[in-house]
Amino acid sequence: MKRALLGFVIAAGAFAQPGGGPPLRSLKQVVVPQVPGVERYVRDRAALVVLGKALFWDMQAGSDGRTACASCHFHAGADHRAKNQISDPLNGFPVNLALEAAMFPLRKLADSTNRNSTVLADTGMRVGSAGVYRREFKGIVPGEAAEAGVELYDAQAFTLNGLNTRRVTGRNTPSVINSVYYQRGFWDGRALQQFTQTVRILRDGRLENEEVRLTNAQLANQAVGPILDHVEMSYAGRSWQMLARKMFHLAPLGLQQVAADDSVLGPFARIDGRGLVDEVSYLRLIQKAFAPELWESGERDEYSQAENNFGFFWALALQAYQATLISDDSPFDRFADGDRGALTALQQEGLRFFQQQGRCTTCHSGAEFSNAVLGNNNRNAFQRTGVRPQEEDAGAGNGSFKSIGLRNVELTGPYFHNGGQATLEQLMDFYARGGDFANNSLRPFAMTSAQRAAVVEFLKSLTDERVRYSRAPFDHPELCVPIGHQSVPGNDPRFPRAAAEQWAGLPATGAFGERAPLQTFDELLHGIGGDGSRSNTMTRACTIP
Ligand code: HEC
Ligand code: HEC
Structure with a gap:
């Protein structure tokens, strides 16, 4: 047309x-760009989007059992937090800073129309996104979202009175909405559109390694980054197989409420409880979405075929879900x-x-x-x-x-x-x-x-009104995000060196979204909209146990 x-x-x-x-x-x-040849591996695209949306929003995916992709991409596809969001890879920086309107722009000039005028203030610090604490991966505990880890002293100085804080990314978080159109992902384009991964696949009854090469797939390339990254989501040293084994033991979105009219997950939402119904496990979703050759082998060394191929499933599912986020x-x-x-x-x-x-x-x-x-x-x-x-x-x-x-x-x-x-x-x-x-x-x-x-x-x-009101396809499950620390130890006995923290909750939105429009960043800094006239004001308590 x-x-x-x-x-x-x-x-x-x-x-x-x-x-x-x-x-x-x-x-x-x-x-919308398509991935040519993907039909060889994917047999049900709708199931792939269900899998991708559940994985993107699932707080259990992070090593701490509390960090999802969405933890940094929940607000019009980007982040919307104002405390403990600062880093500076080159210099010292104020840990756990609460951002204020008067700090912006970060480079202040006497005459804002003239870049050669007197510099009143300047800082190389970056407003990034809080991820996970610095810990070393020690294993999973079947049935639990939080993994075993050992606290490491944070040499990059994410510490507050000697207590570790969540680490913060070195760049600002861009929106995932409309990101499917990019030729290359990230601010520097390092996620290339050629996606290559070796999968274990059944051919003529034998399990073989096959190198898969897909184009138009920068989102798949991008998605395999943060999940094992020790700033964003992971304790250092965890593997795809261990992540898979953990997720296969957990109910999808088991900590979070899902609206019965969620545009993708609604049909599987547990009505009086959290997460998806028992019949919908991550393994079942994979089996529905992907060709049997990728998971049906009974062969089992240390890991099952589905565990070995989890990185591939993860990449394609997240690409498929994010490709639906078009405003x-x-x-x-x-x-x-x-x-x-x-x-x-x-x-x-x-x-x-x-x-x-x-x-x-x-x-x-x-x-x-x-x-x-x-x-x-x-x-x-x-x-x-x-x-x-x-x-x-x-x-x-x-x-x-x-x-x-x-856009937006x-x-x-x-x-x-x-x-x-x-x-x-x-x-x-x-x-x-x-x-x-x-x-x-x-x-x-x-x-x-x-x-x-x-x-x-x-x-x-x-701005698309569906984004402004978190309506389908931008509707989402419940989520809690960390919004800064106190300089006293937290109450998790496994991690005595972690600083206590505060959380904010976002309710699940169904396909019809929120009644109030999303708050802007400037409104967040000024506290405008806390009276209910805006949504995602980061002032709601977290109800996740
Ligand atoms: C701790 C915060 C954090 C988490 C968790 C996180 N991201 Fe991001 N995301 C970022 C930041 C920061 C960038 C920009 C990094 C850069 O460009 O160097 C980014 C960039 C992206 C981009 C690129 C957008 C563009 O303009 O090219 C996509 C897509 C994306 N993230 C998706 C995801 C997915 C999928 C996950 C989960 C697997 C995830 N993110 C987890 C912070 C996060
Ligand atoms: C020479 C190329 C160029 C021109 C001309 C240009 N931009 Fe940009 N724009 C960029 C680049 C590159 C970035 C990312 C810069 C960075 O973050 O370091 C950007 C970033 C932005 C952003 C930030 C988006 C975000 O999510 O952070 C906005 C908004 C924007 N540009 C608007 C404009 C407007 C309005 C104009 C015209 C007045 C303009 N740009 C002219 C290249 C350009």
């Missing part, structure tokens, strides 16, 4: 995208598809500034507002924008980072790989002054405060 592109695109033709990227358009017009129904999409009333006059003015004076489309083009997607010519996919000096983080090389997509940015602050800007207004000032550090590809531009307001309003037109 290629409708004639009305209005602004015709106007856009008059000032063709400066970087030669494709024109801005509706995401409804873009085909293609924002006011902008409706406008681009011909509904001229979908954008206000102010937003249309902002769109023109975005394309013309702002030159934003040099790097944020096409339906994804990113030059780093599959099928693009990938010019300006990775660029230097002078967010930080390149010695601090070389990114994809020489301080270049992914020209990341802009209203809800995913703070911004940039260092989380250095709290609001879209601060971000626009950054671009207008030509970035913070020299030797970048930006050109400064003049901007009145009215023009700035117009671009910010335009960026808000990229």
Whole structure:
């Protein structure tokens, strides 16, 4: 259905995208990338998405039995916490800091329009995401989500009065929504689209090793990273097989409530209890989703065939679930598809500034507002924008980072790989002054405060209401996330060196989502919306036992 592109695109033709990227358009017009040849291994795609959604949200997957992928990707696909989120791989940093609005932007200038004006404050610290404590893996305890581990002194100084705190990632967490379109994953593109893994497979009754190679699979490549990473989810040294054995003994999402009308998991939700019904175990879901050759062998050395292939199942399931997280129904999409009333006059003015004076489309083009997607010519996919000096983080090389997509940015602050800007207004000032550090590809531009307001309003037109209200396909199970420490020991006798911590709970949302819209990062810093007018305000108690 290629409708004639009305209005602004015709106007856009008059000032063709400066970087030669494709024109801005509706995401409804873009085909979701598929993984060719995956049918050889996957026999039921719907079951694969069920498996992927359960694994993504399951707190039992982390070594502490309390950390899911979702722990850092729960809010419009990104993180939304304000305490114990700081790291700095190069220097010391304030552990367990509670972020405040006045700290942003992290580099403060006397004149925000002039990057050569007096620097009032500057820090190389990054706003990342809290993961797990530094521990060494010692084994699993069948039937328990928490693994056995030994506490290690944290040399990277995630310590508070001599007590270990959760470690924090060295970069800000980007959204997983629309991430299926990227050619390469992560800020530096290190998750490549070619996914290669050796699986144990039955051929003619014999168990053989087969090297699987899949393309369009950066999300599969990406997914095998955090789960065994000792900052994000894992005690150091755990294996796929041990993770599999643990998960096979546990009810999927066994700690968390699942809404009966969850768009994917609803049919299997336990009505008066937590997690999925007994008939739906992780092994059963794998057997439903994957070809029998990958799991049916009775042969068993140290591990079963399904345990040996768990990394492969994990990668494909998470890719399949995340490929359903597509936000293609924002006011902008409706406008681009011909509904001229979908954008206000102010937003249309902002769109023109975005394309013309702002030159934003040099790097944020096409339906994804990113030059780093599959099928693009990938010019300006990775660029230097002078967010930080390149010695601090070389990114994809020489301080270049992914020209990341802009959909739902209203809800995913703070911004940039260092989380250095709290609001879209601060971000626009950054671009207008030509970035913070020299030797970048930006050109400064003049901007009145009215023009700035117009671009910010335009960026808000990229928010899909289903994301704003956590509606299907962005609905989710209950989740608890750690939101900082106290400088006294916690009450877990196995880990006397761990600092006590606080938790916030998010309720399960069914397909119809929340009644209140998601809070923005700036509102979080100002405590706006705690009266129930926003959701995910991080003020609700955690009810998970
Ligand atoms: C402790 C927090 C944390 C956890 C847990 C976590 N992530 Fe992330 N995620 C991050 C950060 C930080 C980045 C950016 C890292 C970088 O680019 O170097 C990221 C990046 C990503 C991206 C890339 C998005 C893009 O723009 O390319 C995807 C996809 C993703 N994560 C999915 C997952 C999945 C799937 C899991 C579970 C297996 C997971 N994450 C667990 C923090 C986390
Ligand atoms: C020369 C290429 C280039 C141009 C021009 C450009 N950007 Fe970017 N944009 C990037 C890159 C690269 C990043 C990631 C930078 C980083 O984190 O270090 C980024 C990040 C962003 C982000 C942060 C998204 C997030 O999730 O953190 C927003 C918002 C954004 N750009 C909006 C704009 C707007 C608005 C304009 C026009 C005023 C613009 N960009 C112009 C390349 C560009």
